[in-house]
Amino acid sequence: MSxxxxxxxxxxxxxAEAVAPAPARKGNVGLxxxxxxxxxxxxxxxxxxxxxxxxxxRSFGAIGIGLLVGYAAGKIGGRSPxxxxxxxxxxxxxVYLGKMFLFALALAELKNTGVTEVVDIIGIGGLNxxxxxxxxxxxYVFIGISVxxxxxxxxxxxx
Numbered sequence: 001m002s003x004x005x006x007x008x009x010x011x012x013x014x015x016a017e018a019v020a021p022a023p024a025r026k027g028n029v030g031l032x033x034x035x036x037x038x039x040x041x042x043x044x045x046x047x048x049x050x051x052x053x054x055x056x057x058r059s060f061g062a063i064g065i066g067l068l069v070g071y072a073a074g075k076i077g078g079r080s081p082x083x084x085x086x087x088x089x090x091x092x093x094x095v096y097l098g099k100m101f102l103f104a105l106a107l108a109e110l111k112n113t114g115v116t117e118v119v120d121i122i123g124i125g126g127l128n129x130x131x132x133x134x135x136x137x138x139x140y141v142f143i144g145i146s147v148x149x150x151x152x153x154x155x156x157x158x159x
Contacts, residue, residue: 027078027158036087039072040065040094047094048101057099062142063149065094070153079158084151091150095143099134100127 043065051057066087073087104127107118119127 027076027080029077029080029082032073032077032080032083033086035076036069036073036083036090039068040090041097043068044094044097045101047098048105051098051102052105057139057142059142059145061098062091062095062146065098066091066146066149067153069094070150070155071157073150074154074157077154083154087150087154088147091146092143095146096131099131099139100124103127103130103134 047061047065050061069091070087073083073090077083101115104115104118107122108115111118122130
């Protein structure tokens, strides 16, 4: 009388799916782009402020921009290959905006006024012209460093 006893399998309930764990999140490319842009704006303000405070441009600022932008894009956006060039482009823009902010701060101090008033008087185009005139070889090296770090940080954010 040795029979293998197997308990009956329970009937599926309509609530079984609600209890099942959610699938792993792959990331959202749109949110990754937004995160990269927001991080880039924050990093640009910090980069401009730091350059103004120490009165020179340093590579650590470009590295910081690349890290912040790349990490934000990769962590929130996931492993999408679209985020690699996005992070690189945003880091270029962030370094450039940081330099614009640096000159706006310097002009505001020179004229003993606020940054917004400088932007109102000179305009974004005027600040852009000043930045273009100030670009030298090392400025382009810093931009390149920022791009490389941003792409690397985007890849590493998901490891």
